Amino acid sequence: MSDTQVAALRRRGFTIQESEQLSSGKRVVRLGVPRGLALEKARQQVDALGTGISADLNHYYRPALHAEHDAAKPCSGALCGAADMVGWDKAGYSCGPSPRVGIIDTALDLDAKDLAGRRIEVLQPAGQKRGSSPGHGTTIASLLGTLLPDARFIAIDGFTAGEDGQDRTDALSLAKAIDRLTSHGVDVINLSLSGPPNRLVQEAVTSAVERGVIIVAAAGNDGAKAPPSYPAAYADVLAVTAVDAEKNLYRRASTGDYIDLAAPGVGIFGESKAEGPSQGTSLATPFVAAAAAVLKASNPGTTPRNAGARLKAGAFDLGPVGYDEFYGWGLVQTAGLCADPGLIASQGAPSSSASAGKLPALEGPTTLEQAGVASATAAEVSPAAGQK
Structure with a gap:
């Protein structure tokens, strides 16, 4: 100006x-x-x-989680069986360099058991006092760390406590955080948060995607009749909804034609089982972010559009046949993340062939500019x- x-x-x-x-x-x-x-x-x-x-x-914008512990079934083991639902390699993917994953969330408790030994760099917003609680951010970082134990994480606490005592971030802080993570060279940004549309946030998302960053965001927990949640509803963002262990849609999940993929998000805990909400699209988002990070790390030329197309093509169809506004393209599946992208493109969607024809075409494996x-x-x- x-x-x-x-x-x-x-x-x-x-x-x-x-x-x-x-x-x-x-x-x-x-x-x-x-x-x-x-x-x-x-x-x-x-x-x-x-x-x-x-x-x-x-x-x-607020974290996309709800406190409903009574709805969560007891479970044991890391991720409570969610890894099996999406076919995640429990030994960890090692088909390329360690991915760099950005997290914009609340504060992290770096002493939490699940974060011990993880490579996490926390960037503090310059000149701003923050007072967010560590519950939500620690849970999200824990899930990502369990899925990607060798990844490098760069986190920004972009939240503060609002007048109602609930953590929130604003559009300017969110846009600045996206820009800062992009400048730090992350492959993927996990946004387990939701809110209304905003020009500045949209411009920040577009700029990051143009620079090769894959952005994955929670679809929101405002119910089926709610308006779209952002940034998930932007065309450049992978919008993730949540399902339970029986692959049923989370009852509070937002729906709409912006939904891209589903992932486990009900009754999911890390080993620490930190106090806080236990269901929501926030919890589902790290599964897709982790899969996208593996794709980008194993094939550096993968564009955000290519990564999205591959994950959609390999999804397990849920709900009505083909694409729908509840589950998107279906439950994300991670088997074959390290396969050659040309092979994936020729195979289409083995678990959802009826919807594969609607997928956007894969781009050529060119170097990102x-x-x-x-x-x-x-x-x-x-x-x-x-x-x-």
């Missing part, structure tokens, strides 16, 4: 609360809105400053005191 544009906003009563240059080349600005000015009107005033500027509200630096500026509008 130019000095002239900033001056124009200040003349209208806006305040500059935060400004940061992203690795993509974009500058994000958090704006304070003049008291009495409706948020939609404020967004229109920012949009009117000129081309290359995109403004939106600073929406909130860095996307050009964007010159556009994005602005986030924050409500003033007393506004929601």
Whole structure:
């Protein structure tokens, strides 16, 4: 945003609360809105400053889990049999370099048993005080670590406690975290969170995908009649819903034509069985993220689109024959993750041949190219005191 544009906003009563240059080349600005000015009107005033500027509200996003311990059946062993459901190699996949997996979640308890010995780097948001609880983030990192014991994890605590005491992150923090993980060279980003659509988050997702990062997100737990959950509903993101041990859809799972894959997400615990929720699409997301990470690490030229197409082609069909808005392409299956991508493309979907024809075509195995630096500026509008 130019000095002239900033001056124009200040003349209208806006305040500059935060400004940061992203690795993509974009500058994000958090704006304070003049008291009495409706948020939609404020967004229109920012949009009117000129081309290359995109403004939106600073929406909130929350972990996609619910506390329903009574619905979870007792189990024993790592992942409570979920690994068998998806055909995961219990010895761990070692068909390529150790994958680099990004996690944007709540705080991590690095002393937790499941995280002992894992290679985890925690990036703290600069200049921001965080107070999120470690339960959700530790559970997600535990699942990923159990599936990928040799992976390198880079985690960002992008959450803080809201006025209701529940952990939440905002659009600006989420976009900055996606950008930061992308600049650290991760192969995959796990987003076990959900919220409303947001321009800045969508731009951050698009930029990361253009730079070769596979983004996997929870489909949401707002029920079948709820609107789509984001970032999962963006076209560039793999949206993951949850099923129980009998392959039934999690009763709170959001549904819609944005659902891509299903994975175990009911009654799933790591060895630590940390206090916290035990079902939700949050828990299902790491299974697909781990599978995508193996694909990318074993075949560095795999694009996000190719990874998604391969996982969908190999899914076990659930619900109505072929693609549906409940299970997507079906339950993710991980056998053959290390196979040659050309072989997978020629085989199609052995467990769901009826739906294979609807899959997007695989791209050629080309080397990933860095996307050009964007010159556009994005602005986030924050409500003033007393506004929601």
